[in-house]
Structures are given as C-alpha cells and as structure tokens.
Amino acid sequence: MTTPTPYITLNNGVAMPQLGFGVFQVPDADTAAAVTSALESGYRSIDTAAIYGNEAGVGQALSASGVARDELFVTTKLWNGDQGYDSTLAAFDASLAKLGLDHVDLYLIHWPAPARDTYLDTWRAFEKIHAEGRARAIGVSNFQPAHLQRLIDSSDVVPAVNQVELHPQLQQAELRAFHARHGIATEAWSPLAQGAVLRDPVVTGIADRLGRTPAQVILRWHLQLGNVVIPKSVTPERIRQNIDVFDFALSDADIAAITALDSGTRIGPDPDTFN
Template identity: 50%
Template sequence: MTIPAPMLRLSNATNGAVEIPQLGLGTYKVPPERAEGVVAAALEAGYRHIDTAQMYENEAGVGRALAASGIDRDQLFVTSKLDNCNHGHDDALRAIDRSLQDLRLERLDLFLVHWPMAAVTNLVETWQTMIEILQSGRVRAIGVSNYQADHLRTITDATGIAPAVNQIEISPYLTQEPLRALHGQMGIVTEAWSPLARGKIADDPAIRAIGDELGRTAPQVVLRWHIQRGDVVFPKSMHRERIAENARLFDFGLSPAQMDAISALNRDERQGSHPDMVQWTRRP
C-alpha cells in the first residue's frame, strides 16, 4: 500500500501539474552495492519518492530497484542532483544523460544543482543550463540544493525562473526560518536534508517527552514536525524496520504547543557543511 503522504505542487514544472510527495527515502551514504536492496525495501513499504544524487554514486542500484519493482512509472517520484564536477554546460548535459541511463528512466521528476559553489562557478550559467535541461524534456522540474538567499535571488533575477525546490539542511537544531520564509515568498518548496540531525534528536529530552506523550519514537515526532511545517522530508535508513517506522507519520499529529516546543530547540547548529565551505569541483 502506498504511503498516504501529502503532495506539494512544484512551480517550474514543464506541464504545470507536477506534485512531489512530502515523504521520501534518502539515499545519502547508501553504498552502491546496497542501494538496490534498500530502495526495494522502501518501495515494498509504500514509499514512492526516492532521492539520490550523482555524488552518491548509487544511481545504478536505485535504477535496478525501480525497474524490478513493477510499479507504474507515473506512481514514482525520482530526484537526482548535478555533481559539483558537472557544472559546465556540456558536462551537465552529459551528466543528466548518464543519470537517466543509470536510473533506467526516460526522464527525472526533479533535478537539482547539488551545491552552489558560488566562489568557483557561475551560478547563472549553471542555472541556465538547468533550464535548458528542463526545456529538453529530460526532467519534469528543476531546483537547487544548499542555496542561500543571495544565490536564489541571483539566479531568479537573471532568468525569471525560480527553482521549484531548495533542498537544505533543516532539523529542530537548525530550523532555517528566514530562508524558509523567502522560499514561501518565491514559490519554492522547502526540502529538508539531515532532518533528524544525524540521529542527535533521539536523545533530546524535550523530543523524547513528546514521544512519550504520543506513544511515538523521537524520529517519528521530528519527522511529523517537518511534515506539519510543510517541509519535504526524506529520512535515510538501510534497515527495513526503520524504513517502515519512519513512514508511520500520518495517523497522529502534533499540537501547536508541541510544534512550538520543537521549534524552540533551534540553535543554528549544522551537522553538515555550510554552503560557503563547499567550493570544490572534484571530490577531496
């Protein structure tokens, strides 16, 4: 049975009617040799949204699982991301074709620029190439990841086309309220990576207390917090039981007081890299 995740409309989609499920499976740090099994487990559990990236080097395993699933293509939502070494126009065009080949798809639902790398690349030229890829029919919608406010304004002012999505680090310890507010003004859907602060939330007393009140785990509480805020969220796990547990979010809700208590945990603490620190076009 498909997980009953809410759907959000994407703004720059080619046919104007592309919707993204609010819950998906993340595949960051899923080894290539395990990707097929992990994605297969998620699809069996009802997930229909899979998030991968060229940088993860597991697109081929994801593609095998999608092909073997027997699920109709129009029931799946698949995202990948442009690697840092592929920002050049011709490199990007070759890279999207490789991704489609590895994923065994005729087109992606969403394609993102993985990191802005504003100090070493041309933001506008990269975004113009993404627009070209969108117009070619290879993808249904385009967006970015890890872009800050000035990056978003720069590419949108230059091209007249805002990203459909900005995928950024968000957790109760890094709520990103100013950037999320800008997303709302620009019609950009917010996606949250590292939604559980790389597991740190599991030991947070405030979150555990809310979980005890509701009979839910700390990860379930935080993932529900993301859903109710309107974030698209894709927790990553390689364990079948945890994959299923992370999807059990739609038979309970958080009260306004509980939502506020979780948001109050913000301390602007990142678990991953700050976008200004990622300026490499080849992996270190």
C-alpha cells in the same frame, strides 16, 4: 496499512510526495535492497545524487519493483565538478543512463559552489533539460538567499525546490521565509540531524506521550511546518516507521517545544564556502 503520503504542488504544477526516501551514504551494493524495502513500505519518492555513487542501485530497484513509472518521483543531483553548461548536459545524460530512465522528476544543482561561479551557466542547462521534458521540475540544493536571488534575477525559471540541511537544531527560518515569498518548496535533508535530536528530552517526552518513536515525532514536525522530508535508513523496520507518520498530529505546544530547540548548529558544510 500505512496512510498514503500527501503530495505538495510545486510552482510549475508538478505534484511531489511530501515524504520520500533518501540514499545518501548508502553503498551502491546495498542501495537496491534499501530502495526495494522503501517501495514495499509505500514510499514513491526516491532521492539520490551523482556524487552518492548509487544511481545504478536506485535504477535497479525501480526497474525490478513493478511500480509504474508515473507513480514514482525520482530526484537526482548534479555534482559541483560537473557544473557549467556543456558539462551539466553530459552529467545529466550519465545520471539518466545509470538510473535506467528517460526522465527524472526533479533535478537539483547539489551546491551553489560560489567560488566556482558557474551555477548561472549550469541553470541555463537545467532550463534546457526542463524544456525538453527530461526533468519534470528543476531546483537547487544548499542555496542561500543571496544565491537564490541571483539565480531568479538572471533566469526565467524559479527553482521549484531548494533542498537544504534542516532539522530542529538548524531551522533556517530566514531561508524558509524567502522560499515562501518566491513559491519555492523547502525540502529537508538530514531531517533528523543524523540522529542528534532523537535523544533530546523534549523529543523523547513527546514521543513517549504519543506512543511514537522520536524519529516519527521529528518527521511529523517537519510535515506540519510544510517541509518536504527525505529520511534515510537501511533498516527495514525504521524505513517502515519513518513513513508511518500520517495518522497522528502534534499539538501547537509540541510544535513550539521542538521549534525552541533551534541552535543554528550545522552538521554538513557551509554553503557559502563549500566548493
């Protein structure tokens, strides 16, 4: 039996599982099966987004799972083209309908899209959604320190989460320090660098010594740093392995060795220019 996933407490008091299941790049037709496998393996946090085109598949799996709603933590995200006050409210309604839910646990602005310059109006809509109880927590994704500071200076609600690209090759130390100062949880997307770090000899050496997979070693590194992680897989065995990371620990030397792999290498877009 997999050890239960620990929770972190967000800055508004909401509890969030520290490890969840992401469905980025999973076709909608395959999503229900993947999410079902994740739920059967013990995941209770599911992360999707409007742009992924698979909210309906997530909702289908959640509905069929028999897992009580209050045991689930569901995240979705607003796409760039829907930013703006009124369009955000309409897009949120559409996401809820596809998910088949009356609320989500976390709603995120997917990108700051600075050239659009609409994320402040968008955040006002998020605050309304939160105040109405239709999102238990609200946050952002891919925001840089300058975007976060502007948001904090212009609003009453500090984002609960910033979900960003974060893995051993892109560790975001400055951003994580900003989060720590402001009580924002750091959530890592692409926590395994889409597999790029799994063949690194440092990682494979630790994995061999501990009798673990390279992915388990990297996920454990994230968890011990305090990050929230959302690994994605459609393979049932890997889905199970990725949550089986709470019955061992990395040494300080292991943590330091992985931390030394930081090269500032991005896999995804640059948040300062992506719109």
